[in-house]
């Protein structure tokens with residue numbers, strides 16, 4: 001049974017996969033083995049999602065953790081500021097069309113993001129899962145989901161699903177099936193189907209009969 005907080009891991013996996021692809025495209029461009037392709041430019045949307053995610057954590061997850069494990073969340077907030085700086089450096093390099101600096105910046109961004117997400121998965125969210133009552137966890141996850149502007153939910157879905165495994169897709173879909181208002185869930189099913197194609201959609205419906 002998927003718990004709401006399992007959705008965090010799915011989003012984290014999408015961040016990791018997206019930034020890894022962006023970083024290797026940036027390296028290829030810096031080496032001259034590929035052009036400056038559109039994969040690198042995806043860092044802008046990645047950062048938009050990262051902003052919604054971080055804002056939700058700062059509003060709901062960190063204060064909840066603070067109550068059961070004082071002084072822990074502070075270091076994660078510092079990480080978020082580091083991620084902002086990493087993004088700003090990448091944006092400067094990309095805007096200047098400096099492929100070497102862009103590749104250095106994607107590598108730095110990736111290294112910091114992986115460290116941060118790894119700590120969150122094994123430490124921060126472990127505290128959250130083990131010490132916070134389930135109803136409060138659900139409340140915090142709702143605040144997080146509320147940071148995504150309604151008109152951008154389809155963009156988020158179309159970004160997320162192709163980046164994650166079949167198991168992660170199943171987890172997220174089961175969470176949304178319960179958490180989203182039914183009309184929104186119905187329209188997201190179409191977005192998911194289009195984003196992952198017929199074969200992967202068939203796999204998802206095999207895992208979630210009646211979808």
Ligand SMILES: [Fe+2]
Pocket residue numbers: 054057076080116120
């Ligand atoms: Fe975070």
